[in-house]
Amino acid sequence: MPEPVLISIAAALASRTVVGLYQLVKSKFSDDPEATALLEAAEGAGEDSPQVRALSERLADAEAESPEFAEELRGEWERSAGQHAESGGVTNQITGNVSGKVVQARDIQGGISF
Template sequence: MDLISVSALVSLLSKIFNGTTEKAGEQLWQSLASVVRRLFGRNATSVEAVKRLGERPGDPDAIRALAQALVDDTSRDPQAAAQLRHWVVAAEQTIAANGDVTNSVSGEVSGNVLQARDVHGDITF
């Protein structure tokens, strides 16, 4: 099984705390904290790192420390690594579904332009 990299976890955790995911970010953070406690009990480095990040939400050093602790702890436990990978996939899907959208129009445009994130149903101009 591929281990999750520190940089991938830093990126994901940063997205959770940077405010773009709003309520989804809070839910993801709570679910990660729960997963870490369940996987590692009370004595793992990851549990302490979750506590520190919870005290300093969004702090880049605390984010990096948690990412490193998760990589270290899961490298010794294949089952924990699989469960963390499952959480990462679900978190990435949640962020993609709740993330920002950037629309841009460039060049010469003649006619109607629609900028939207999700469109359900017909559009008529």
């Protein structure tokens, strides 16, 4: 079973929310038709989907095969996760396995109930 961070990375790849990360993995998989097919099959799939799970397993294999790729992948993930807000903006981020209720907000007037 892949590390939770690889599942999060695979989910981000599936949604194409992190362009640099997607380009890195697409380039790495360019000479591997099976890996490319996994990347394409995961597009738009949810984090709990079999497609994202398969992609995360392939990412784990790619990291094991190439420590350089592992370093690049983790570095790009860290850069993308390093969100920052400017001019009164706000950023929200949830990673890893989350269960239960979560609120991501700014400037709440009044209470919150679930």
